[in-house]
Amino acid sequence: MPLIVTGSIGIDHIEAPTGEAKESLGGSSVYFSAAASFFAPVRLVGAVGDDFPNRFIETIESFKGVDTAGLEIRTGSKTFRWHGKYHENMNHRDTLETQLNVLGEALPPIPEAYRDSKYVFLANTHPAGQLALLKEFPDHTLVVADTMDLWIETERPILLDLLKQIDGLVLNDSEATMLTEESNIVNAADAILKLGPKFVVIKKGEHGALLRHADGHAVLPAYPAANVVDPTGAGDSFAGGMMGSLAASGELSLPSLTKAMACGTVVASYLIEAFSLTKLQEIDRATIDARLNEYRAMMTF
Amino acid sequence: MPLIVTGSIGIDHIEAPTGEAKESLGGSSVYFSAAASFFAPVRLVGAVGDDFPNRFIETIESFKGVDTAGLEIRTGSKTFRWHGKYHENMNHRDTLETQLNVLGEALPPIPEAYRDSKYVFLANTHPAGQLALLKEFPDHTLVVADTMDLWIETERPILLDLLKQIDGLVLNDSEATMLTEESNIVNAADAILKLGPKFVVIKKGEHGALLRHADGHAVLPAYPAANVVDPTGAGDSFAGGMMGSLAASGELSLPSLTKAMACGTVVASYLIEAFSLTKLQEIDRATIDARLNEYRAMMTF
Numbered sequence A, B: 001m002p003l004i005v006t007g008s009i010g011i012d013h014i015e016a017p018t019g020e021a022k023e024s025l026g027g028s029s030v031y032f033s034a035a036a037s038f039f040a041p042v043r044l045v046g047a048v049g050d051d052f053p054n055r056f057i058e059t060i061e062s063f064k065g066v067d068t069a070g071l072e073i074r075t076g077s078k079t080f081r082w083h084g085k086y087h088e089n090m091n092h093r094d095t096l097e098t099q100l101n102v103l104g105e106a107l108p109p110i111p112e113a114y115r116d117s118k119y120v121f122l123a124n125t126h127p128a129g130q131l132a133l134l135k136e137f138p139d140h141t142l143v144v145a146d147t148m149d150l151w152i153e154t155e156r157p158i159l160l161d162l163l164k165q166i167d168g169l170v171l172n173d174s175e176a177t178m179l180t181e182e183s184n185i186v187n188a189a190d191a192i193l194k195l196g197p198k199f200v201v202i203k204k205g206e207h208g209a210l211l212r213h214a215d216g217h218a219v220l221p222a223y224p225a226a227n228v229v230d231p232t233g234a235g236d237s238f239a240g241g242m243m244g245s246l247a248a249s250g251e252l253s254l255p256s257l258t259k260a261m262a263c264g265t266v267v268a269s270y271l272i273e274a275f276s277l278t279k280l281q282e283i284d285r286a287t288i289d290a291r292l293n294e295y296r297a298m299m300t301f
Helices: A028-034 A052-062 A125-135 A147-154 A156-163 A173-180 A187-194 A234-249 A254-271 A280-283 A285-297 B028-036 B054-061 B125-135 B149-154 B156-165 B173-180 B184-192 B234-249 B254-271 B278-282 B286-295
Strands: A003-006 A011-018 A019-026 A042-049 A066-075 A080-086 A094-099 A120-122 A141-146 A167-173 A200-204 A209-213 A218-222 B004-005 B010-017 B018-026 B040-047 B067-074 B080-086 B093-099 B119-122 B143-148 B168-172 B197-201 B209-213 B216-220
Touching: A003 A019, A003 A028, A011 A094, A011 A209, A019 A052, A019 B149, A028 A042, A028 A052, A028 A234, A028 A254, A028 B040, A028 B278, A042 A234, A052 A066, A120 A125, A120 A234, A141 A234, A141 A280, A147 A173, A167 A173, A167 A234, A173 A187, A187 A200, A187 A209, A200 A234, A209 A254, A209 B093, A218 A254, A234 A254, A254 A280, A254 A285, A254 B080, A280 B040, A285 B093, B010 B093, B018 B028, B028 B040, B028 B054, B028 B234, B040 B234, B054 B067, B054 B234, B067 B234, B067 B254, B125 B143, B125 B156, B143 B234, B149 B156, B149 B173, B168 B234, B173 B197, B184 B197, B184 B209, B197 B234, B209 B254, B216 B254, B234 B254, B254 B278, B254 B286
Parallel strands: A003 A042, A003 A120, A011 A080, A042 A066, A120 A141, A141 A167, A167 A200, B004 B040, B004 B119, B010 B080, B040 B067, B119 B143, B143 B168, B168 B197
Antiparallel strands: A011 A019, A080 A094, A200 A209, A209 A218, B010 B018, B080 B093, B197 B209, B209 B216
16 A cells, blocks of 8 residues: 655764764655665655755665655755764754755645555644645545644644544654643543544654554563664654554554554664664565564563 | 562652652562562561551551561661652652661561572662572572662672672663663663673663563563552562562573563552552452453554
8 A cells, every 4th residue: 555755855964972974864754764665665755955965865766665756856955954963872862953955945746646645644844734735645544643842832723633634643752741731651642542643652762652542552662772873763764664564554453553563663673773774775574574573572471 | 489578668658749648558578578479479578666557567468478477576666767759740759758767777587487488589778788688598599689779889899799699680770871881771781691690670660671681682661551649669569570470480481581570560550550559459360460461462463
């Protein structure tokens, strides 16, 4: 079933205790697409400037399932850039610089051939933009959105409108607390279901994720990662693996969503072992399935 | 197989956003014993003063598997007291007052009949005391110790000596980092195995626990608890459920330890639903098994 993602494509500069990567391929939709492609074909919609290196397009296209017909190279514009620095424990980071560039201009056009997309992931952006995008895919089977603290604080009414129109919401624990004013995340998840979505996934970074679905809960720890080189894109690749698995199964049941979260967890666990997409380029579906089995065994009693 | 625990028995004063409990039964070995008793008989060694209310002894003895022959009521002494206050999110607390009282005096004698104990839990106390206690149980099958930041900082040489003589260590994530100087807890767990223990359980509170065993890892999330009234004793009841399950199974394999961690997780999830031991008094093994099944389903994919 066709899966589509819209979001940022960027050139990152990352500093971490494990090293430094300058002029590195990044962006939420890039991490998402690469991760999803192990499970289902994925359509990538996003704009870059004419400074975007050709080798980055080759990297994106090295992921066989990624369709780049929706990747616009805008002449005269510059690519989104992000510069961040991780703290010693790798769980916190500071943003040193953000250059919105093409992300601050008009949205890229959506190819006609993409309008039949059934599985839609609205990566984090202004909720008005997410609502506008939603209208582009009238035949959708499933729409899942990501959001962030900025929109919860500044655009709550329009975000609440969006929540009534989507099937699933993905956000992190502090955002869930901010949105619902519930400090207990289990209660926060319950409160989010009352705002519209049929399910919500609360990401806790190195501590795993919680799913609240009409039929119950799923809780999964993160994969115990000893070799964390660069956590950038972990949340996006988690969402990509999850949506790819859902698009492949075509099922929105609690067991299917639990499996999808496990797929997201495992892809993210590989992603963070190297800078940018390096590690994901080295693995295949069999590698992922092997770690899925290992991960399952770690929770089996 | 007989399980023994030594540790504090206390009178707590707890303030939380959910209410206040004055003159409330607490102490690490009390929480441990009550939790373990659902799985295996447990011998409790500890001292209280003559201010210890009779009703507290009745509460302890209401847990059928708890043997209180090792509970000394010391005339002229006062019971250990702890006064703590939880923050709004229930995950952090401040200690407002501690009165060591009888805990600062001589250790209670260990009944002769307890010397054949096979499963030994050395609750958190000075590691010299833990080493002395260890010698009292020459026929042990399994010794597991808890520790804390204070001993890691101030008594490292003797703690390292203890680690060479025990089978398992239980501690929380910040303590694991402090002990090993590894900020990644997976690496910290590996480093702890090199110090002697055959396994280590790193507790992450509301985020679950990680086990490192010679044969591999187990990772379990916490049970998603919506109704958190009082987290006091959660770590001790986790350890109690875990050791009770191990004593019942008699197996120290990775699958047996994973099951034991799940038992600890579920007993702790009940404990925190009310002040002191109130909730544990209301449940039985069948209640625990039902939640174990529910918890397992939340991770099944």
